[in-house]
Structure formats: C-alpha cells, structure tokens
Amino acid sequence: MGLRPFGMLNAMAQGASTDYKALVCIFLYGGNDANNMLVPFDATGYANYAKIRGPLALPQTGTGSLLQLGALPNFALNPNLPDIATLFNNRNAALVANVGTLVEPTTRAQFLAGQMLPSNLFSHPDQQLEWQNAAPTGGTATGWAGRIADTLNASYNPNASIPMITSVAGDTLFCNGSSSTPVSVSPGNISGASCSEGTTECGAQLATAQALLTFDSGLTLVQADDSITTNAYQYAKTLTAATQSVSALKTVFPANNGLATQLKQIAQIIQVRAALGVNRQIFFAGIGNFDTHSDQLTLQNALLAQISPALAAFYQATQELSVANNVTSFTMSDFSRTFQPNSNTGTDHAWGSHHIVIGGAVKGGQMYGTFPQLVLNGPDDSGTNGRWVPTTGSMQYAATLAQWFGVTAAQLPNIFPNIGSFSQETLGFI
Template sequence: MKRRDFLRSAAHAGGLSAAASIGLLGSLQAQAQSAPGYKALVCVFLYGGNDGLNTIIPRDATRYAQYAAVRAKLAVAQSSLVALGSDYGLHPSLAPLGPLWAAGALAPVFNVGPLAVPLTKADLKTKTLPDNLFSHSDQQTLWECAGRSVLARTGWGGRLAAQAGVRPVLALGSAGRFGSSDTGAALALPGPGDDFSPSGWFGGPNASRRAALETMARANYSNRLMQAYGSIQKSALDTSATLGPVLKTTPASGSTDAIDIAFGNLSGATDTPLAKQLYQVAKLIRYGATNGSGRQVFVVAQGGYDTHADQLTRHPKLLAELGAALAAFYDATVRIGQASAVTSFTMSDFGRTFLPNASSGTDHAWGNHHLVIGGAVAGGKTYGRYPDLVLGGTDDVGVESWERQGRWIPASSVEQYAATLARWFGLSAAQIAAALPGLANFPLNDLGFIKP
C-alpha cells in the first residue's frame, strides 16, 4: 500500500479528523466539571428551503381566506390542519406533532431569517442587507454562521459549543459550517449498525494496518507537526473505541429498550434517514447524560425541500418524515428521562414564495417559520410575528408588480433565534455576545420560546 493511500485511509477510519483532536472522551470528563446537569441542543437542518407557509397556516377565517386565495391549488385544506389553538394549524403530515403542542413541548417561531440589522420595507434601499439573498448555498451559510457575510468561517453552533466548553459538535447529517469553530470542525458520526472505529477499515486481514496506525498515533515525536498528528489520531482512536459500540447498536427484534420502542424499531414511519440520525442522537444523549457529559450540541439533516415543482406531492412526504422523526425523538427523550434537558430546533435555507410558480411549486424567498421542541420549551403558543399575507404589502420585499411574490422580510434574526437557545444552554450574556457578535444590532436578545 502506498504511503499516501495509507494516510488517506487512516484519515477516513472512524471519522479521524482534526475535529477529533480535542477528544470527545476527554470532553465528557471536562464538561462534567464545568457544567452542572446535562443539556443538549439538536439542530435539524431542512436543506433546500422548507415551505414554511404550508407548514404553519392561519386557521382564522380572514387570514385563511387570504392564504387560500393566493396559494390556490397549493393551499392545504383548512379542515385538515392540525390545530395549534384557534389561530394556526400544522400541515396534516405533521400530525404526530399535535400531542407535543398539547403537552406544551412545541413552539412555532414565525418569520425568522438572516438579517444584518432590523429591517422594514422602507429600509431596503438604505440599510445593510445580508449577502446574496435567495441563493441556496449562501443562505445556508448565513443560517449556519449567523450574521450577514457568506465569508464567515465558523458556525454559531460551533461557537456556542466552544463558549460552553463543549467539543466537538456531533454531526449525524451534513453539518455545513454550523459545527465549525476556531478550534475545529464538527465530528461526523455514522448511522445505526455502521462502524465508528478503525475496525471498519483495518479489521480482519488488515489488522496489521490498524497496529501500524496505533503505533504512529502513540509514538513520541520531537517534530511539532508530528506531535499534533499523533494527538489527533490518538484522540480519534480513543473516541471511536468509546462511542463505537453505542453507535453501532440497532433495534433487536422484540426489543424493550426505551429508545427502540420510541422509534418503533426504526420500522414503518421511522424507517427514514432523518429518523435514523435522531435515533443515533438519542443513544448518544443517554450515554452522555449517564456518563458525566454536561452539555452537547448535535446536528442532523433532511434534504429535498427545494420544491420548485410538484410541491403537492413532494412536500407532504417530506413533512411526514419530519413529523414522525421529531415525534419519535421527543418520545425517546421522555422515556429516558431527558425531555427537559434536550431542545430541538429547525433551520432551513429560506422560506418560499407565497405566490406559487407555473410549475405547481414555489420559489426562493427569505423569512421562514420554524419549530422548537423539548420539555424546556414554553410551548402551546406561538412566537414572533406572522407576516401580513398581502403580495406587495409591508412584509413583502417586492415593489414592482413582477416581484410581488411574497418574499417576507424577517421579523426576527438568526442571532435572536440562536441567542434564545444559547441562554437556555447556560451561556452567560458575555458568552452569548462573543458567540453572536451581530446580536448587538438587535434590541431584543431573547424571543421567549424557552422557559426562564
């Protein structure tokens, strides 16, 4: 085997990366000393731009009539909505989340998006705007990093984690820049049944390669670069040995394990990539909460939300997967006694246009509605301001007739959304300011959707 091929294999073995240099095993011990109790933040990124306007819909007669008149054939039937009180309803595909609302564990947050400063329609030509609005990759970066610049290197998840002394962010799906900080990137973890250890690459007849890797990682080097390399590899090997067995387990037939029961043994509605990611997160939360981890940050992902066409077929299927996975995950946190210690929240590239396009779909927009779930959530009510459902109105960026499509100017910023979560996570005002420097541009730094 050529040296460069060996090193390439070693870099992939068990997720051996620079992110692992800080050592999850060591961080579990450090967090136990630095933070009393256990808490976990779980980011659920909906890649492609979820149509928030068909996710959370007004139920009152006046606004539903406005909605239905514009949405036309894309409108969700009023009678099918999952009631969130008398004013709003969820798409029927999210029916599994109805009991969470009733239990006070679900809070919709309206019209959040990237902002540099608070904006009104009158400000659009005079105040600073975020970079490259309506672009998938750029808006993903702005959501992941919080701020106005697409050149940001670090994500707000990584920065919050660093301020809290949590290293690294754990990624079961694509992390983008969300989990990056000045000290490393997110640590990518495998799905149920997969190996998170060098045995997956160096087992069996390749055991001698594993032995060589161990020797390289644990040798005493005088060269600083080699010292760093050895530290990274040793930490990753130790981490994989610790978490590998946790990650590899899958539901057994007739299992009575609390997490397996919550996820229906990953069958039926939970036999999906997103549910499997959250199944892994639930196992890691149980492990972390019982082994002295003070705080953890996770990120999972679901793709497919770029519904420019055939939205009536595609979007309900995506939401059905989302609703089943989120409900199962919350149920798992209840069963393992960690519901109040875990807060999940959605993010997405952007919202979609209120006005449908000619392909039975919707196009790229700006502000969007999101869901926050957990036992610590001040649920059973909504937060933020729902936009005025008028094309070309005060919340629509469009001025000329051709651009009046219902691209809502966000009422709250990503920083405000993140700061609310950071406060619950246990960060001080100074730590929140350090992790979210743009927050100083906004008068309100807590949107209130989590209990004091």
C-alpha cells in the first residue's frame, strides 16, 4: 500500500461528468538525451548533426535509421519511437522544443553573466525538483500538480472518494500540495499488500494491525502515521471495489515493460472515474535511467523502445474508454545532455530539452517553441559543448497544460509565481 495521507474516503459517487479531464506526467529520470530523440533531417542540418555527434550519430538511411516525420519533414525521430512518429503524423502528438528550467527568458550572454538563473543547474536532484515544482529552486514544499489540486479540487471533485492526484511511481514533489495530498499506487497491486498464509491467519494479522491503529499513544507523529495507514487500508478497499466492478480493458499493453505496467494501472483508474466521483485527475509515472555517461546508444535506445509502445497502448486505451480528447500525456526530464559526446561514447548533463505531448486535444503534427542552433559555442550554447540555453521555460510548458486542465489565466500566478516574467505565458499546443 502507498502510505500517503490519502484523506478519508467517501461512498462511491454516482454518474459520470462530461467535463472529465486528466493530465498524465511521464518523468524520464536521469536526463533524456533529446538531441538523439529529435534530429534535423534536412541535408545541411543532418550533416552538421552527424559531424558533431560523431559515434552517437544515428544513421539517416539504412538499418536503424531515423524516422522522418511526414508532418514535419525537416526533422526525424529516434528509430525506437515508431509509435510516437505515427501519433505525431496523425496529429495526436506534438513536440515542444528546447524546454528547460528558467526564472525568466535568458540568453547565452545573460547566462554567462550569471543573471537570474535557476539554482544548481546540471544537478540531477535539483533539476528534477525544479521541473516538478516549476520554481527557481527545488526547495519548496509543493509541486505544480499539487498546487493545481489545491486550486481546483473543491470546484471539480467535491464528491470524490480519492484525491485528485495519483502517483504510480512513488512519492514525488510534483504531487504535493499545501492542502491536498496524493494517493500512491503500486502498479498491478491495486488491492494492497497480500498475505501468503492461510485465511484464518491473514484475517487475524489484519485485525491485529488495524486494532493497533486505534491505540492512542499521545505522540503526534505516531498518531499521524496511524491516520495515514488507516486511510491507506480504506483507500485500497475502495479502489479495489471500483476496479473489480468493471470489465478488463481490451487494449493490450506491452509485456515486460515497467512503464506500460504503470500506464495500464492509470488507464484502469480512469476507467472507474465515475465510481470514484472524480472530474479532474492528475497522474505521475516514471522511467529511468537516462543518465547515459557511457554506452549511450545501447542504453537510451532500449529505454525509448519501452516508451514508444507503452505510450501508444495508453493512447489506445483512452480511445477505448472514449476519453482520448479528455486525457493529455506529457514528458518531463531532469535536462537534456551535451550535444558533443564524451570519451565514453556517452554524454554529460546539459539543460534545454525536447518533450512529447500526446492526446486527442493536442494540436498535433507540429513543433512548438524554437529548435536550437546546433553550434558548439554558438548563440544557444551555454558553454562550448552543446548545453542549450532553453528558449522555452518549463513553467510555460506546465502552464499550458494547467490552463487546458481548468486553471484560469487569473489563477496561473498562484500556481506558477514566476509566470509573469514571460511575455507568452502559454504555448498553444493544446
């Protein structure tokens, strides 16, 4: 069971809302090398890419070659993303270029002068937190999804039997609000921990455990933990009842694929949204490790080969559930990686990255933002080896998703305090 402060669970709500919306975050832990995810395909652009990338350059033709995008022919996707290419060409997916953590719009010159920069750039833990909280520093108590829940939960989910946010990838800052808290689900084990002994023994153990939770120790932390655990038992019971009351999904998710298992669990929870009384939901999933300091082609290609069919199956499941236009999935990651390889046929920590957004409401088949000039020591390079200065802030990316979800323009500054630093607060990809 996910031991989070789940909140007391009410009776199952009746009826479904026609205004249902869900956001699904897929976090690529470790820093996905977006330079090998989205590649220039025109003759001049590819030649420049191949020259600088050297041993990491993906072939333009032949075995394992790049997938030219029909809707964006001057660019191509990694050969291990065929499903994403199909979704993009069918206008159900969009690409957002050179996104990264920013306090305000920043140029190379301003970076070199140290003006108004996010804290601890190129650090895994700090940049993961700053993507998840859309703040200049990782040192906050809340994430941007949690702040959305604080803002919208009372309006959209007044009769919900679970919180607005569900994580299937553990405890994250992204999910934390000031007044709202997430639920945490172990994918494939929605009914909670199991007991391997006999029925009588398991029943006795459960009764004893629950009896201990009623003991008043007088210690604040112990009582708080008991409350969390009590709610976890009730949460497991409620969600199990809801999911067991419906037929299994017909969509086939890839086997032996951890991300697919997480997304299948999310689809199953979306399937019972009416029983749970939710009109708005946010989900968090994750996959790693993209920290490819060596042997990058092997490691990254294997990870992308998991992501592509998993996201395609999830989109198919939303179609099966008739909510494809109501569910938007999107990627986040620590950062991209250096355009110039290191000596171990890998790459090191960088900054601006490219991201994927999928859903029926997405204005797909297009690239949003500004693709960087792939020039070492050039106008978009923060140094000399291809750490691109972002031309789009991560909070602009997040604010676009939030506004589609139901956050008003007037509410955006409450969730993204620095959004006013950007003349264009949202990007229009949805």
